[in-house]
Amino acid sequence: MKIVTNNLSSEDLNQVRQITPHINFVVTTEDEDTMREIKDADAFWGHGITPELVCQARKLRWIQVNYVGIESLMFSELVNSDIILTNARGTTGVNIAEHVMSLILAFARTLHLTIKRQMEKIWEIRPNLPVIEIAGETIGILGLGGIGLQVAKRANAFDMRVLAIDPISVEKPDHVESLWKPDQLHRLLRQSDFVVVCCPLTPQTMGFIGVTEFDVMKETAFLINIARGRIVDQPALIAALRNKEITGAGLDVTEPEPLPDENPLWGMENVIITPHHAGQSPKSAPRIFYVLCENLKRFAANLPLISVVDKTQWF
Structure with a gap:
């Protein structure tokens, strides 16, 4: 199983690798690297999700984002796909x-x-x-x-x-x-x-x-x-x-x-x-990371994920 991510710190990456050591985590820093690695990925965590990225992902089953509002992701390539989208609902x-x-x-x-x-x-x-x-x-x-x-x-x-x-x-x-x-x-x-x-x-x-x-x-x-x-x-x-x-x-x-x-x-x-900073808090990041880790364990065990977005409803 392969998961591509472009927004995890090295510390967080070490933690998720301990949770599921059998999963291959690939970290990308450039868009072109993400486009290349996404082709055979099972899941993607991160930002920069575009119609082109989704179309390139032949095996993708799950996308996790670390924010709540997902209206920018409601393009047909993702909405009409079987990819499960999870967000950071409940963390802010x-x-x-x-x-x-x-x-x-x-x-x-x-x-x-x-x-x-x-x-x-x-x-x-x-x-x-x-x-x-x-x-x-x-x-x-x-x-x-x-x-x-x-x-x-x-x-x-x-x-x-x-x-x-x-x-x-x-x-x-x-x-x-x-x-x-x-x-x-x-x-x-x-x-x-x-x-x-x-x-x-x-x-x-x-x-x-x-x-x-x-x-x-x-x-x-x-x-x-x-x-x-x-x-x-x-x-x-x-x-x-x-x-x-x-x-x-x-x-x-x-x-x-x-x-x-x-x-x-x-x-x-x-x-x-105020400049769209109501969601800022030093306590938000641990809550978001908890959602990610919980979903990682569930995904690896083929169990239902939490914070799943209804793509037809946009939330």
């Missing part, structure tokens, strides 16, 4: 949920405005500062997967009322008041003080939040997007912020990335932008 939920709560709290305590005044050396206590006590506020979560569940757990700890939508029929957690299908999106938006986008980018979620949705949202609501920029209609978001249809937006993702210098979102006081 904690850190991304903490990032979401940090954005919510920053808006609630107007830290985005206070930090600006600090840079200007202004000590000012404003009696009419629009602070919010988030206990009792309603959070609407779009997508109750690994990330959404972690957001819901933390929001509940802050005594927030939690609503959510998700296309998959799952048992409603106790700390979620209502869990609906996506066709109830507007019902959720009308009630939410904070709307958090946690769903994957799929054909169904492209432009999921647009002009109509901003019209439905409360004027006092905040939008938090840590998923993908294309899920939110960005021109509609800019218009909604300018027209005060919503109060603010916390964006860890934009379209495109990086956001061009001339984009008006940069200069808006009611917007917090």
Whole structure:
């Protein structure tokens, strides 16, 4: 059995070789080497997955990637193949949920405005500062997967009322008041003080939040997007912020990335932008490596893999 990889450190490689010493691991550093070695490989771990690479792989049965969003891999050569695709689902939920709560709290305590005044050396206590006590506020979560569940757990700890939508029929957690299908999106938006986008980018979620949705949202609501920029209609978001249809937006993702210098979102006081780093954490790498090792053992034993992507659903 042969596995090709282009993203394992020498330390990690030594560990996986100890787990399955009978497997031939081939490490490549150049694309041309990967293309050559993939021809007779049984599995591939890494980056740079293209239609050409998939077509070159005559024996390939499994691809493992170390990230969650896989929309860039949804080309026909892979989707229509028998190759199993696994990702890093469940490894970034904690850190991304903490990032979401940090954005919510920053808006609630107007830290985005206070930090600006600090840079200007202004000590000012404003009696009419629009602070919010988030206990009792309603959070609407779009997508109750690994990330959404972690957001819901933390929001509940802050005594927030939690609503959510998700296309998959799952048992409603106790700390979620209502869990609906996506066709109830507007019902959720009308009630939410904070709307958090946690769903994957799929054909169904492209432009999921647009002009109509901003019209439905409360004027006092905040939008938090840590998923993908294309899920939110960005021109509609800019218009909604300018027209005060919503109060603010916390964006860890934009379209495109990086956001061009001339984009008006940069200069808006009611917007917090972070450079797609919500998923960063020193604790993520060990969790991702665990998924890889667990799947390696399962693959070698011909057992079902974990974190398998439904290529027809894009997640």
